[in-house]
Amino acid sequence: MILQEERAGPPRPEEDVAIRLDRIGLRYEEKIVLSDCSVDCKRGHVTGIIGLSGAGKSTILRVINGLRHPDAGAVYINGDDITGWDEHELIEMRKKMGFAFQYSALFDSMTIAENVAYPLWEHTTMTRAQIDKRVSDTLEALGLSEVEGSLPGELSGGMQKRAGFARAIVNDPEIILFDEPTSGLDPIMTHIIVTTIKDIQSRLKATSVVVSHDLRSIYALSDTVAMLFEGTIIESGTVAEIRRSPNPIVQQFLQGSELGPIPL
Numbered sequence: 001m002i003l004q005e006e007r008a009g010p011p012r013p014e015e016d017v018a019i020r021l022d023r024i025g026l027r028y029e030e031k032i033v034l035s036d037c038s039v040d041c042k043r044g045h046v047t048g049i050i051g052l053s054g055a056g057k058s059t060i061l062r063v064i065n066g067l068r069h070p071d072a073g074a075v076y077i078n079g080d081d082i083t084g085w086d087e088h089e090l091i092e093m094r095k096k097m098g099f100a101f102q103y104s105a106l107f108d109s110m111t112i113a114e115n116v117a118y119p120l121w122e123h124t125t126m127t128r129a130q131i132d133k134r135v136s137d138t139l140e141a142l143g144l145s146e147v148e149g150s151l152p153g154e155l156s157g158g159m160q161k162r163a164g165f166a167r168a169i170v171n172d173p174e175i176i177l178f179d180e181p182t183s184g185l186d187p188i189m190t191h192i193i194v195t196t197i198k199d200i201q202s203r204l205k206a207t208s209v210v211v212s213h214d215l216r217s218i219y220a221l222s223d224t225v226a227m228l229f230e231g232t233i234i235e236s237g238t239v240a241e242i243r244r245s246p247n248p249i250v251q252q253f254l255q256g257s258e259l260g261p262i263p264l
């Protein structure tokens with residue numbers, strides 16, 4: 001009986017789990033980055049992942065997106081384990097995901113409108129008229145209509161971030177991954193970006209994962225917060241639950257204190 005259960009593998013995640021990382025292990029050469037790392041992201045929710053610089057937050061997003069293949073464990077997207085998928089299947093999957101990169105990653109020589117249109121030309125069979133309409137609607141929703149003809153280098157950091165978001169969501173993704181959406185921004189632009197992500201979330205009803213070490217933004221955005229430390233999720237819960245976590249590592253991180261169990 002036990003053998004049969006083993007052959008059947010772990011059960012599929014429940015319907016309301018859009019993303020499940022199940023005991024992920026991942027190393028870069030000698031360095032272990034993720035180890036026995038598990039997290040569930042609920043459909044329609046924002047999951048915030050916090051952790052020190054170098055903790056592996058960006059790596060988690062790359063694993064979810066299929067850009068990095070884990071050495072151990074399973075990655076379920078909408079119930080399917082994607083770890084065995086080939087590049088063709090992953091490309092199909094990525095059409096339903098938007099990835100807002102930390103450094104916007106816009107094409108310098110293309111206008112904002114051309115940048116935002118790019119995924120539609122690449123991944124859909126939409127006509128030029130349909131693309132133009134979708135791009136202008138998306139730019140308008142993000143307050144970027146006036147800069148549609150500008151080059152990325154002509155915009156402020158906050159505007160570039162928003163243009164990166166526009167490109168990530170233009171395809172109406174089911175899942176949106178935000179890597180450090182507020183890093184390097186002043187408090188006012190941070191507020192605008194947080195509000196923008198909330199707007200996107202309520203408009204698209206997507207499942208979002210936001211990784212950041214900016215606690216205020218994470219508190220403002222997240223339905224669930226998970227803390228990554230030494231390659232694994234050591235705590236997860238609502239914002240209130242995380243804030244009153246009895247785990248001294250979590251408390252030290254949240255308080256930004258140099259005193260505590262975290263090795264400096």
Ligand SMILES: Nc1ncnc2c1ncn2[C@@H]1O[C@H](COP(=O)(O)OP(=O)(O)O)[C@@H](O)[C@H]1O
Nearest residue numbers: 028031033051052053054055056057058059060
């Ligand atoms: N391409 C790579 N090759 C080797 N090491 C890497 C690579 N990408 C990331 N790392 C290492 O993996 C660890 C986690 O990186 P990352 O996921 O970028 O952390 P975070 O986003 O939390 O700052 C870091 O120690 C980093 O140096």
Ligand SMILES: [Mg+2]
Nearest residue numbers: 057058059180
């Ligand atoms: Mg990172």
